[in-house]
Amino acid sequence: MTHASTGQCELMEPLVARVLAPNPSPYTYTGTQTYLVGAQDLAVIDPGPDEPEHIGALLAAIDDRPVLAIMCTHTHRDHSPLAARLKAETGAEIVGCAPLVLDDHGPRADAAFDRSYAPDRVLADGARVTGEGWTLEAVATPGHTSNHLCFALVETDALFSGDHVMGWSTTVVSPPDGDMAAYMQSLDKLIARSDRIYYPAHGPAVEKPQRFVRHMAGHRRQRERQILRLLEKGPQEIPAMVERMYVGLDPRLHGAAERSVLAHLIDLRNRELVLTEGDAWRSR
Structure with a gap:
């Protein structure tokens, strides 16, 4: 898989496209990758930072198609802040991880929690969101944050892995909310699954995910x-x-x-x- 280009809508497979936000940094790599799932109607995964350039790129990629759900893997500020504006533009509900507000004393501004995040519906482990030809299932993966979810695209055995598994670097686990024991248990949970490919929020797609995750655990x-x-x-x-x-x-x-x-x-x-x-x- 190629690296994403900022602002361009890139088709990854028939039901999956990505749009890269303009927020590169030593911690976000090339930036946050927002994914569009579906063909006729859509889910938007990890809308990203509230940047005018990014909302413009997303609306161009959506191209007047109905958006059924705006789905957030977790509430760090490089992932969820654009959800409210995208909801106002599309009328879609915000679903996914639970809200979490915690003073994070970690080293990076982009790791602070998004205090504006207000989901219409919180997804429990195994809960599903469906559209025309696609089904997304929540996979609880605490560790990077206590509220972190991955989303499995049932029809194609793809997993949107958020920050739990990234394609370019290991994940920062930052106390007090980050929990190494929970993170390792979540890695074991993914190893036991049979996903074909991971689409992370940062970095290239992971094409041999079980081997990759076993390496991460090691x-x-x-x-x-x-x-x-x-x-x-x-x-x-x-x-x-x-x-x-x-x-x-x-x-x-x-x-x-x-x-x-x-x-x-x-x-x-x-x-x-x-x-x-x-x-x-x-x-x-």
Whole structure:
């Protein structure tokens, strides 16, 4: 699959098109990818940031077709803010993840929660939205955020994976809402499925998803082992751990790496493998 081009409607398969929002960053890669599902009538997945350029591109791609649902995988500000304006333009209801407002002390502005998000209907795990020739099923995948959903396109075995599985980078799991144990359980849940392809909110499509997700889970377990080995040498503070674990990482991403290390440490503490000692962590 090719990379998306900002503002262009690109057909991925007969029932799926994508439009890239103009919000590239070290954390969003080329930007947020909004997906249009359907041919005669539509669902819009992850409408994205409230940018005039993006709403214009989406309305051009919709081309006066009925929009039945505006569906959000989660409520970070690069995913859901445009939902209200798109609802006003199309009359579609906003459905998908639950609202979540939390002061996120993570390192990135685009990871803050969207306080304006007001769904007309919250989808439970397994709930479905249907249109002409398409069915989208909610797949609860907490971890990146506690309210994260993926959406499975039943007719073609495609999965819209939001930020849970991205095509370009590992996912940031940032406490207090991000939960590493829940994230790993959600990865296992996806491994057990038989989806043919993933369409993530950032990065290219994932064409061998089970193998890809097994690799992601293995990477997380490797990070966990790195942490435990470092703590065997004595108490460690998180910034020093990141310096050792993420050699060559873009300095702009150090804050995100610190949040993911913290998420691992909280999980290890809950499993009674490590404990805190002031600002440092040590083996139990």
